Amino acid sequence: MIRMASKVTKTKTPTGVELPHAVALLIGDTTPANVAKPSAFAMADIATSGGFGETWAALAGDQLFIVDMNGNTPELRATDLTGERKVEVTIIEGVGSSRFRVIVDGHLQEELRFSCRQARRFSRFQHRVEDRIKGRNTVDSDGTPVVAPDEDKVCNTCERAIPDWTDNCPHCLHQRKIIVRLMSYVLRHKRLFYIGMGAAVLGAMLMAVPPFLTKYLIDDVLASDAAHTDWLWPLIGILGAVIAARVYCEYLRLNRLAMLGEQVAHDLRAEAFNHLRKLSLAYFTRKPTGQLVNRITHDSDRLWDFIAFGLVNVTISSLMIVIIAVVLLAHDPILALLTFTPVPVGIVLMYLHTRRMRPMLQRIWAKWGKMTSVLSDVLPGMRVVKAFTQEDREVHRFTSSSKAVLDDTEDLHGEWTRFWPKITLLLNLGTLIVWSYAGPRIIGGEFEVGEFVMFLSYIWMFYGPIEELGVMNRVFQRAATSAQRIFDILDTPPTVFTKSNPVARPSIEGRVRFEDVSFTYDGVKRVLQDVSFEVEPGEMIGLAGPSGGGKTTLVNLICRFYDPIDGRVFIDGIDVRDMNLHELRSQIGVVLQEPYLFAGTVAQNIAYGNHEADMDRIIEAARAANAHDFIVGFPDGYDTIVGERGQTLSGGERQRLSIARAILNNPRVLILDEATSSVDSKTEMKIQEAIDRLVEGRTTFAIAHRLSTLRKADRLLILKKGKLAECGTHEELIAADGVYAELHRTQAELAAVMAV
């Protein structure tokens, strides 16, 4: 079905976020009124010619519409999804461009090309269309949506759509707003702030007093025809008092504001870390650890710098400029204006300077980052470097990245070292102008010496803050960037969180049910697709299948490290999303392939999830985990320090510690992720023994590649390409002669080969 419609003019490069009105109208014309609104859509941004284009795919009612906007007139085609003809929709992934295909009765009907930018939307669209073809309802009987809504993230503050590339609303993170927001942290410590700022302002005002006193000293006390020689000592006394007061103000300012800076930095660090722990695991896989560490340490330190010095310098400098300008103008308007002449030129120079500096600094930052990344790449891999005798190559790699930094700094240092003499010259030019104006007049007796000396002092007090503001511009920008990076963490909404009214379940039985669960990490590729199963309390389930089948993802969903995008996960018949997250996780035990030990003693590590546990229970758990004997074998026993820089433990020992940790925690649901894969067979036996004890009476999900370790499992779930391929006991699956049977055969053959 092809239809022509009136010409539509394009206004802007379409983003694919909103369905254009013209397209909606076109679709609306052809569908019954009650289904006129498309429920899902996506935009293909590559035309058949290979250039950027605009073709829309939309789902409205049971119709899949394609609207081609690339020609002079939009072209509309429709495919009936629920008719007699069998419709399939697939996405063929490519390099930078993928294809969305509609196949009707085995014949290619439509092919749309789109770039990476539209991949998420198309993936979502494909699944909506598939749901429609299967006739599955997207809304539960009680009206709650079964599938995640297609809407984009929306900012909580301004209700604008948040773009794909960020977690936060860029609008609300605007630079100026950031400084305002930073101020709200500063104002939490009102006492420090007011004392510090008050002292700073008072100090600035006192600064203006000495030159004024000097004028009186010279003109009225020291001059040959002085009238008030008796003022000498009182004036010196006042001068001394003013200086002392100023020094005290300076001390108060530095002390209070330095402390204030530390307080704010601490608040931000603590708040950022507290927020980080709420974020889902997805966040941590997306952001490199080093970057997060940097944000919390380095950026908060920069903010200290800004609050302790920058903030006050900006205020004081601006204040000083105004005060001095007023004083100068009041004394001698002409001389004052002459003093101001170099200022506009200086400001222009300064502006140009910062503009030239910025890209240079950026480049150096980038090269610096590259250099550090060479280091963090090579140092952990030193063993490999030595084994392949690539030391020279790595030395060269590092030296050349360090040299790259050096080369770029040449430009940078050239720039600022040329700039500052210019400024100094300019400002000195200002004093020369003042000298040439005032000199002849002093000789002519029109102008008093003291007045002139005062003027000169004020001039330097005037130029100083201007220079200061020039420098501050950069400090200000840097602080804003740092603050933004921290606020970026704080503003990332946790995707997995406890609902406001969770169902209380202090002790679960361990019945686990998956209902049409689908999941994706990147929004494009489905790692799990429509997985459904139910597990009885106490049952042991073996999870097997080819790598990348979705086994680890499945257990991640049980722990609720992530929420499924479609379908639901139930524990004891309660949707895990309705449970209290803490309650849920504290009843799930996890033993991983590479257990993580924290810096601390063996005992502390065993009691990691259960700090109150007494020594008896720790030993009991260690015994059950077959760990007691080797622990007591250490010279420091249970007090042995492990973790980074601690006692080195073998893989098997670490494994058994983590089993002891799980036993002590006494979870109702247990997850074993490749718990025995990286150890020798004797150790494996010991671990297996420990695991057998641990599994007793708990719902267990064991992931294993070596199928022999799953022999105790009541049932096996075989995952392949994100789908539940098979499910049943060992015997049933062997009889079914499917994926499992083949895996089993291969491993048996391998074992036989190894035995020879």
Next chain:
Amino acid sequence: MTTQTVESDKKEQKKDQPHRTIAQAGNLRLWRDARGHLAALDTSIENDKPIEEVRIARCFPWSQRDRYVSVRDGEGREIILLPTLDEVDDATRALIEEELTAQEFAPRVTAILEVEDGFDLTVWHVNTDRGPFEVHVKHTEDVRQMEDGSIIIKDHAGGKFAVDNPIALDLNSQRLIEERLA
């Protein structure tokens, strides 16, 4: 337990094709089936059963574009590795090239019009051989120079925009890119 779902899923899942290879590039014959997928035949075998859902991939999409093309089956197993396309017959070569063009999208940047430095994101307004585009760059290291001197600007969504010969760009474009090159 939802044994039924599993059973029906199993029926849907086609029995895996056995892994097959074709020894000689000259014996490879490709065509496009009704569903739009590529299919392959070994011409040295009489009445050969076609290999379905064939995919084409370049081994070195950036550094050795025209050499080492891998022909793969639907399971991602290699049927044949073609060091060059010289030895395959014309129709097959045309199909391989057509498929590669369709699955690749690597616009070449012809000019950089403007670069907006945002807080979290740098927006590059560029002209490419495929039309104008706004490239959204998240990290400074996403604009990098390759060993051969070309520059690749990576979009946050994964798209790559190449500047083959930066020195051939106009001066303003060169300045903009030079300033932000990691």
